[in-house]
Amino acid sequence: MGKRVRIGLVGTGFSAHFHLASYRKVYGEDFEIAGICGRNRSRAVELACEFDISTCYDTADAMLRDPLIDAVDLCVPNYLHVPLILQAAEQRKHIICEKPLGGYFGPPGAGDDWTAEGASRATMLQQVLNEIHTVEEAVVRSGITFCYAENWIYAPPVAKLNRLMAASKSTIMRIQGEESHSGSHSPYARHWRTAGGGSLLRLCVHPIGAALYLKYEEGRRRDGVPIRPLSVLAQTANLTAIESFRREPVRHIAAGWSDVEDWASITITFEDGAVAQLTSTDTHMGGIRNYITAHGSRALVTANINPNTACQAYTPDGAYFADEYIVEKTETKEGWSFPAPDEDAVTGYPEELRDFVGAIATGRPPKSDLMLARDVLIAVYAGYLSAERGTVVNLREVV
Numbered sequence: 001m002g003k004r005v006r007i008g009l010v011g012t013g014f015s016a017h018f019h020l021a022s023y024r025k026v027y028g029e030d031f032e033i034a035g036i037c038g039r040n041r042s043r044a045v046e047l048a049c050e051f052d053i054s055t056c057y058d059t060a061d062a063m064l065r066d067p068l069i070d071a072v073d074l075c076v077p078n079y080l081h082v083p084l085i086l087q088a089a090e091q092r093k094h095i096i097c098e099k100p101l102g103g104y105f106g107p108p109g110a111g112d113d114w115t116a117e118g119a120s121r122a123t124m125l126q127q128v129l130n131e132i133h134t135v136e137e138a139v140v141r142s143g144i145t146f147c148y149a150e151n152w153i154y155a156p157p158v159a160k161l162n163r164l165m166a167a168s169k170s171t172i173m174r175i176q177g178e179e180s181h182s183g184s185h186s187p188y189a190r191h192w193r194t195a196g197g198g199s200l201l202r203l204c205v206h207p208i209g210a211a212l213y214l215k216y217e218e219g220r221r222r223d224g225v226p227i228r229p230l231s232v233l234a235q236t237a238n239l240t241a242i243e244s245f246r247r248e249p250v251r252h253i254a255a256g257w258s259d260v261e262d263w264a265s266i267t268i269t270f271e272d273g274a275v276a277q278l279t280s281t282d283t284h285m286g287g288i289r290n291y292i293t294a295h296g297s298r299a300l301v302t303a304n305i306n307p308n309t310a311c312q313a314y315t316p317d318g319a320y321f322a323d324e325y326i327v328e329k330t331e332t333k334e335g336w337s338f339p340a341p342d343e344d345a346v347t348g349y350p351e352e353l354r355d356f357v358g359a360i361a362t363g364r365p366p367k368s369d370l371m372l373a374r375d376v377l378i379a380v381y382a383g384y385l386s387a388e389r390g391t392v393v394n395l396r397e398v399v
Ligand SMILES: NC(=O)c1ccc[n+]([C@@H]2O[C@H](COP(=O)([O-])OP(=O)(O)OC[C@H]3O[C@@H](n4cnc5c(N)ncnc54)[C@H](O)[C@@H]3O)[C@@H](O)[C@H]2O)c1
Pocket: 010, 011, 012, 013, 014, 015, 016, 037, 038, 039, 040, 059, 060, 075, 076, 077, 078, 080, 098, 099, 100, 149, 151, 186, 187, 188, 202
């Protein structure tokens, strides 16, 4: 048995909470959540009490400098990912980083009033490529394990899809997928300055990550090397800017996006000629919609993460379910619904964290690694460039 892994969690918001709840379901690994910090200390103290965490740090810097911490779990807004990754690597702490790896948040010295309107997507892509290079160098130099928190590849329906593609020895010819809901809760999501993009970056990274991973796996099974993405074609739109929607007196969909898109579609072509058609929007009602379909040469499989029909419910009055959680982002509990019996498990969080803790403890690579984080981020920013130009972007020409 190796040494116990002591993890420090940075962030006290939405993702911090589901990470903490999911660590409780990790079995067979020797680890503890040894510390927590966030911008709001009282919230950090509350979570420390709820999840038996011994130390609350005043800052992420204090946590990263503590020799008692072996690894950090970054559950902070996107614009903080790369700065904290670089600091953590400097301190030789293993890293678990929420999606996405990073992004473009404005030119150096940009103030809070900077907006992405009119900003060159080619410049954004170039900056992101530079940033990825810096992260890769820092991770290699420090010899740490980097874990990219893309839960979709650990979600049981997606893991089963992957096994069925393997069992049938299918060539995956076409992939379709979507992550959509009725709008992020987080104020950071409204602005490119803090989010680094709109629904293509915040939501579509999940189906993009899963699609890339499925093609990596197919290539590794057949030839020992992953099949990588080759080109992207994307479109973005602002559906909540439609005038008739703006005039509606009652809204069930989040609005008020500042300079980020609320709909995106991307087609990724792979080295072997296969395609993935993926979409995401912040304007989808009826609860979160997370699915991926693989059209293989010998099998067709759809993985429904949410909704799925493991549990179906009907009530004439949503008030009857008032104190009961139904499913992420549903607007109403009335009528027919698809309650998630164990949302964290079906979304893949406990399996993801189990893989990460095991990878950190043993030094083996995690399934969701820096290559996946890198390829997803490049696909997204090449997608923004494609949407701006209205043409296909060949990744070999830009990377
Ligand atoms: N994998 C998923 O399904 C999933 C779902 C939601 C969010 N996320 C990712 O999680 C990350 C955080 O999103 P969220 O929804 O939890 O946001 P959130 O707004 O709920 O929480 C952000 C947290 O970051 C903390 N923070 C901000 N600045 C800080 C600083 N300088 N030092 C320390 N802490 C600081 C805040 O105190 C807050 O607790 C994002 O990167 C997002 O993409 C992933």
